[in-house]
Amino acid sequence: MKSRLWQMRPDALQYLNHRQAQKLAGLDPDTVDDYMTEMFADYMGLDVEPIEYTDDGIAIVSVIGPLYKRKSPWSSNYKAIGEALDELLEMEDDAPLAVVVKIDSPGGMVDGLDDVCSKLAQLADRMVCIASINGNGASAAYRIASQCGQIFATADSEVGSIGTYWQMLDMSAAYAKAGVKSVLLSTGPYKGVGAPGEPITDEQRAFLQDSTNKTNQMFLDDVVAGRGFSESQLAAVSDGRWWIASEAVGLGLVDEIGSLDDVLSAIRSQRKEAVMPKQRLRPATAQANETTPDVVDTVDTVDGSDADETETEVTPAETPAAPQAKGLADYMQAFGDAEGARMFLAGKPWEQAQSDTLQALRGELQDARAEVAQLKSRIGELAKANAGEDTPVQTGTEARKKSFGEACRPKK
Secondary structure, three states, X not given: OOOOHHHHOHHHHHHOOHHHHHHHOOOOHHHHHHHHHHHXXXXXXXXXXXXXXXXXXXXXXXXXXXXXXXXXXXXXXXXXXXXXXXXXXXXXXXXXXXXXXXXXXXXXOOOOHHHHHHHHHHHHOOOOEEEEEEEEEEOHHHHHHOOOOEEEEXXXXXXXXXXXXXXXXXXXHHHHHXXXXXOOOOOOXXXXXXXXXXXXXXXXXXXXXXXXXXXHHHHHHHHHHHHOOOHHHHHXXXXXXXXXXXXXXXXXXXXXXXXXXXXXXXXXXHXXXXXXXXXXXXXXXXXXXXXXXXXXXXXXXXXXXXXXXXXXXXXXXXXXXXXXXXXXXXXXXXXXXXXXXXXXXXXXXXXXXXXXXHXXXXXXXXXXXXXHHHHHHHXXXXXXXXXOOOOOOEEOOEEOOOOHHHHHOOOO
């Protein structure tokens, strides 16, 4: 349980300045917890924000360390991850190029996890979402990864540990040995289960096991939905074991071996307009060396079958080579910082952006030519009307040294 020592020690808030104290006045304890956690993390130089964006528009959501429901300055948590996913789900025209979920976590609590998985599954149906495991992607962390369209993992990563456990301590024998007797007053045989000094009965144990199984089934359902496992595939990986990344690939837990940099490179080199959600990317190293025709991968069916219509071979004659994808910096350099960023975030294709810009420039040039023609015509009229005029044209309080007619008269 999260510590709230500040509630027992009001003097712990004395280090807040007047403005900070006013901000906390009247807030509920959870909100104060969040504020104090963020303030502590800021003082310690820690980053509790789980989302960042690259210069070329890729969102990176971090899932790092043991996972808890509420905020912690030391590791990721479901509340902060959920807020980051909400931010991405609310984006429309300014949606990122892709979303990478950076994972290095042994897992964590069950409470709060389902909401994160649900939001990530929604996001993966809208845009490209890639999980990048860098070290550890186990238990709850793997459940999160399974909701992405594809999973990359570094060669030394450990992946899996699919399952759920619930531990209680039966301390009744220790109490008896110490000469202490627990007296539990309860309204039912299951109320107070696990109370210190009380034995856990067979009926209580069966109840706890049933509750654990139901919770675990939610985990398994998410893995099946996200990875498209068959019953036999799921049974082979859902006994709590974990595997090194190369073994995990063979079991279908991981798609590709690669680092976070490999994932970002693959996105930048292969991301095209109108890309389908959950499209799978090839590793950057494989793309650089490939000489065979491309294969467009789509999402496998839920039962894990590989139907003919799930893959379509595309020959070079059918699809011309795509131009190099342009990033945010290219747009800003070509079309100006503000307009280029607007076009890029709106997802406007590079060729369309060029065409629109040229069209706008042609219109502006045409308007400018018309204005110049009008000015020339007006000057000509004024010069003709003032030809031979000897009286200087007055501007302000001083006369010019020659008349307007003389100024406009052609030189010989």
